[in-house]
Amino acid sequence: MSEAAPSLLGRLGGWFSPAASAEIAAAEDAALRSDRFRLEREGEWKRLEAIVTRIEKGRLRGISDEDLLALPALYRTAVSSLAVARETSLDAETLEWLEGLTRRAWFIVYGPRAGLGDWLMRFFGGGWGESVRALKQDILIAFALMVAGTIAGWLLVASDPDWYYALMPGGMGDARVPGASRAVLMGTLFGQQDQHGLAVFAAYLFSNNAQVSILAFALGFAFGLPSAMLLIQNTAILGALLWLYHGQGLTLELVGWLSIHGTTELFAIMLAGAAGLHIGRAMAFPGDAAVLDAAAAAGRRSAQVMVGVVLMLIVAGLLEGFGRQLVDNTAGRLIVGGFMLVFWTGYFFVWRGRGQSS
Amino acid sequence: MARREPRSRNRMVITPEGVALPLVLATRGARAAALLIDLALIGAAMIATTFTLIWIAGGIGLKLQEIEANGPKARALQALVIVWIIAMFLFRNAWFLFFELGPRGATPGKRVTGIRIAARGTERLTTEAVIARNIIRDIELFMPIVFIGGAVAAGSDTDFAGWAGAVWCAIFMLFPFFNRDALRCGDVIAGTWVVEAQRRKLGQALSVSAPVAASDQAFTFAPQELAVYGEYELQTLERVLRDGRGTALDDVADAISRKIGRPYPTGAERVFLESYYLQLRAQLEQGLRLGKRKADKYAA
Numbered sequence: 288m289s290e291a292a293p294s295l296l297g298r299l300g301g302w303f304s305p306a307a308s309a310e311i312a313a314a315e316d317a318a319l320r321s322d323r324f325r326l327e328r329e330g331e332w333k334r335l336e337a338i339v340t341r342i343e344k345g346r347l348r349g350i351s352d353e354d355l356l357a358l359p360a361l362y363r364t365a366v367s368s369l370a371v372a373r374e375t376s377l378d379a380e381t382l383e384w385l386e387g388l389t390r391r392a393w394f395i396v397y398g399p400r401a402g403l404g405d406w407l408m409r410f411f412g413g414g415w416g417e418s419v420r421a422l423k424q425d426i427l428i429a430f431a432l433m434v435a436g437t438i439a440g441w442l443l444v445a446s447d448p449d450w451y452y453a454l455m456p457g458g459m460g461d462a463r464v465p466g467a468s469r470a471v472l473m474g475t476l477f478g479q480q481d482q483h484g485l486a487v488f489a490a491y492l493f494s495n496n497a498q499v500s501i502l503a504f505a506l507g508f509a510f511g512l513p514s515a516m517l518l519i520q521n522t523a524i525l526g527a528l529l530w531l532y533h534g535q536g537l538t539l540e541l542v543g544w545l546s547i548h549g550t551t552e553l554f555a556i557m558l559a560g561a562a563g564l565h566i567g568r569a570m571a572f573p574g575d576a577a578v579l580d581a582a583a584a585a586g587r588r589s590a591q592v593m594v595g596v597v598l599m600l601i602v603a604g605l606l607e608g609f610g611r612q613l614v615d616n617t618a619g620r621l622i623v624g625g626f627m628l629v630f631w632t633g634y635f636f637v638w639r640g641r642g643q644s645s
Numbered sequence: 646m647a648r649r650e651p652r653s654r655n656r657m658v659i660t661p662e663g664v665a666l667p668l669v670l671a672t673r674g675a676r677a678a679a680l681l682i683d684l685a686l687i688g689a690a691m692i693a694t695t696f697t698l699i700w701i702a703g704g705i706g707l708k709l710q711e712i713e714a715n716g717p718k719a720r721a722l723q724a725l726v727i728v729w730i731i732a733m734f735l736f737r738n739a740w741f742l743f744f745e746l747g748p749r750g751a752t753p754g755k756r757v758t759g760i761r762i763a764a765r766g767t768e769r770l771t772t773e774a775v776i777a778r779n780i781i782r783d784i785e786l787f788m789p790i791v792f793i794g795g796a797v798a799a800g801s802d803t804d805f806a807g808w809a810g811a812v813w814c815a816i817f818m819l820f821p822f823f824n825r826d827a828l829r830c831g832d833v834i835a836g837t838w839v840v841e842a843q844r845r846k847l848g849q850a851l852s853v854s855a856p857v858a859a860s861d862q863a864f865t866f867a868p869q870e871l872a873v874y875g876e877y878e879l880q881t882l883e884r885v886l887r888d889g890r891g892t893a894l895d896d897v898a899d900a901i902s903r904k905i906g907r908p909y910p911t912g913a914e915r916v917f918l919e920s921y922y923l924q925l926r927a928q929l930e931q932g933l934r935l936g937k938r939k940a941d942k943y944a945a
Contacts, residue, residue, distance in 0.1 A: 583836025
């Protein structure tokens with residue numbers, strides 16, 4: 288290699304300068320037909336390689352517009368060269384190198400088309416709603432599961448208050464236990480606006496909830512069963528809470544307390560569960576497609592929903608951390624919660640956005 | 646029963662142009678190494694961020710006890726805590742996403758180990774696929790660590806549910822060992838796989854670099870002398886010529902010389918081999934153009 292390198296450079300240099308072309312012509316006469324094929328195209332291949340290398344190094348700015356425009360054409364040249372070379376050339380070195388180059392260019396030409404920024408633009412401009420609508424059936428199932436979970440929680444606790452302790456992830460000093468007086472329960476719902484550190488609380492809630500919903504989605508991988516269980520278990524807690532406050536005639540107050548952030552948060556959890564169920568369903572009943580293909584298609588569809596879920600949980604965390612403590616009356620809380628519910632429903636199911644091409 | 650050969654890691658994808666491209670799947674070892682490197686980097690980034698924030702907090706004279714208090718200092722401290730919580734969330738969830746969406750399709754760990762992600766089949770790698778494959782990481786990695794760690798820490802006290810959870814999680818963690826393509830759960834969901842990302846330099850074309858090709862001392866072989874070998878031997882000879890020096894050249898030249906019954910002057914091994922290579926390749930490539938392939942010396 289070491290003694291070949293200078294001569295290669297010389298030859299390539301000569302390739303482009305007319306003065307030395309006679310020498311090259313002589314070499315070409317001596318060369319094999321397949322090597323002539325290679326020499327004629329090598330300039331373009333090298334140009335493609337230079338562009339690809341720059342892109343791989345992340346120096347997109349250093350590439351001229353001309354080169355960027357030429358990239359797809361150069362890639363196609365390389366692909367067709369490869370196809371021809373496979374049928375005509377026995378030069379293993381060239382074939383392997385060309386395969387490698389084509390592969391690298393393929394990754395770039397057929398890589399993720401949009402950067403994170405462009406993708407987010409498309410996402411908010413209708414892509415999010417579209418992906419949610421694609422999961423309509425699963426959302427209905429998730430909704431049914433959540434309602435069933437709530438009712439089951441209520442009935443369980445109503446039949447035997449001991450269930451309450453089994454369902455609630457018990458904090459030691461929690462005042463919300465069966466038998467608590469109306470005043471105590473009332474105190475947990477109102478009068479916390481003097482609390483400080485609300486912002487920290489909100490950020491903590493978001494981080495925590497987002498991790499839980501990611502879990503609900505990821506568990507869909509096991510044919511959706513854990514997702515369904517997670518949905519039921521979480522809403523059973525809700526049912527138990529409702530029963531507890533109902534006993535003291537505080538149902539509406541509790542609903543207000545929950546709804547200010549709950550409409551957003553429960554909506555997000557429902558979407559996460561639906562996304563998990565969607566994958567589980569695709570794997571359990573792949574239809575005509577192979578299981579792996581069906582899972583992949585479902586995964587891509589629901590990944591978008593999951594990004595949306597995380598964003599919704601940010602909103603929910605803010606509402607829970609700030610809104611609930613600052614809005615200290617049931618009517619205000621219900622208005623905010625109701626507005627959020629209408630907003631999300633409208634955004635997902637009514638507004639079609641632009642870019643409804645496919 | 647014959648022993649099963651270790652399964653090949655070579656795969657083919659068809660580009661939209663209809664050309665088959667070979668890919669080599671990354672080894673599980675390389676992927677594990679890449680993951681460990683990434684986790685170490687994430688850990689380092691988290692620690693660095695934490696200390697930077699503590700240093701900033703110390704610089705403006707804040708104490709953690711004051712967070713519950715009211716006033717400008719508490720607000721500044723709260724802002725720092727929020728930055729910290731969000732940074733930790735992003736490091737945990739967005740690290741892989743950010744790097745794998747780049748043109749290299751690889752996190753720093755994957756770059757070090759020379760691997761990258763790619764879409765299975767003919768579809769292009771999409772942003773959604775990258776998101777999907779990384780969202781699943783939670784149940785594959787963090788949850789098993791918590792569960793199995795918990796089961797091990799509790800030792801003999803672990804109840805049945807604890808063990809069941811640990812086994813359940815282990816299934817996800819060990820998923821790549823149970824399928825041919827070494828897919829982890831995230832790869833299944835996203836329709837991706839992890840392949841080697843080799844880069845190589847193009848060697849000189851042999852018929853140009855061989856100075857003897859047209860010179861006087863070159864050998865000329867008769868068609869029957871060239872008919873002895875096929876493509877496999879040709880490519881072996883190419884490898885020898887490209888990187889073989891000294892004894893390898895001698896041995897190969899001797900072998901060929903014996904086989905075709907033609908001596909060559911001492912010290913002219915290279916010339917002999919290069920002449921033979923070029924003429925054999927010319928003959929085989931001509932056959933190729935006429936639709937006749939000769940795979941190796943045993944082929945008819």
